[in-house]
Amino acid sequence: ASGLLGVLSKILVTNSPERPANKGRTALDSQQQLLQTLLFMPAVQVYRSYDLRSYSGDGLALLSERSRAFGYVHSERFLSQLARSGASETSTDQLSAWSSDLWHHNEDTVYYVDGHHKPVHSGVRLPRGLIGRTGKILECRALTLLHDEQGHPLMVMTGRGDQHLTVGLPAIVKRFEKQRPSPSTQQIVVDRECMSGAFLQEWSQNYVLITILKSNQYQGLASFDELGEFMPLETNAVGEVVKEVASAKFNLPV
Numbered sequence: 001a002s003g004l005l006g007v008l009s010k011i012l013v014t015n016s017p018e019r020p021a022n023k024g025r026t027a028l029d030s031q032q033q034l035l036q037t038l039l040f041m042p043a044v045q046v047y048r049s050y051d052l053r054s055y056s057g058d059g060l061a062l063l064s065e066r067s068r069a070f071g072y073v074h075s076e077r078f079l080s081q082l083a084r085s086g087a088s089e090t091s092t093d094q095l096s097a098w099s100s101d102l103w104h105h106n107e108d109t110v111y112y113v114d115g116h117h118k119p120v121h122s123g124v125r126l127p128r129g130l131i132g133r134t135g136k137i138l139e140c141r142a143l144t145l146l147h148d149e150q151g152h153p154l155m156v157m158t159g160r161g162d163q164h165l166t167v168g169l170p171a172i173v174k175r176f177e178k179q180r181p182s183p184s185t186q187q188i189v190v191d192r193e194c195m196s197g198a199f200l201q202e203w204s205q206n207y208v209l210i211t212i213l214k215s216n217q218y219q220g221l222a223s224f225d226e227l228g229e230f231m232p233l234e235t236n237a238v239g240e241v242v243k244e245v246a247s248a249k250f251n252l253p254v
Helices: 004-014 021-044 049-053 059-063 072-084 087-102 165-179 197-203
Strands: 110-119 128-131 136-148 153-160 186-190 207-210 231-235 241-245
Touching: 004 021, 004 087, 021 049, 021 059, 021 072, 049 072, 072 087, 087 153, 087 165, 110 128, 110 165, 136 165, 153 165, 165 186, 165 197, 197 207
Parallel strands: 110 186, 186 207
Antiparallel strands: 110 136, 128 136, 136 153, 231 241
């Protein structure tokens, strides 16, 4: 209903692994089914292609339009072929264009950008980064994620494990804007990693950046100017106000 399967077909036609000339249609159908297998794995609680080794259900076969689901070897080989053919770049652009049209975005949409470090176990040496959930520094890849104000995922980009969010944010926003140009200044909510005076000064000309102050950047209300009236933000189960919020001006040195 959303047209996603049509997007998968475009990805294969635009940038597909090599197919034998006399079996082009059959091979293309098979590759479409492989893409559907990878897409629908979470629907049957299969989150890694390695887990296909022990999967014996019928749900994934039904969703991929096959009598039996593809196994681990076929899926891994197909992923490797996609990587060598450069399909990751095509997939990123076409999926972001599809997601933007699906959720009907306009110049008033507020976007959210965040970063995530995912540990990677590899025989190749990789840059290390801080894994926020465990607090450990491990070899990893950095994910930059773009969502809208309703939490719909719009684009994900992968970078070096030591990539900072001040690098990932401009890259993902610029790439997304190629699919959905905005005629006005866009509002972007971002984590406190981007609470850098130099970064905000550079990008505030193009975007309205909403971020969070670090706790070591202020010492109470005296650090703020033009303090407005406090209003309730959060209440507990008995209706008592536990958090308040007020408008204020904060000067950040550059």
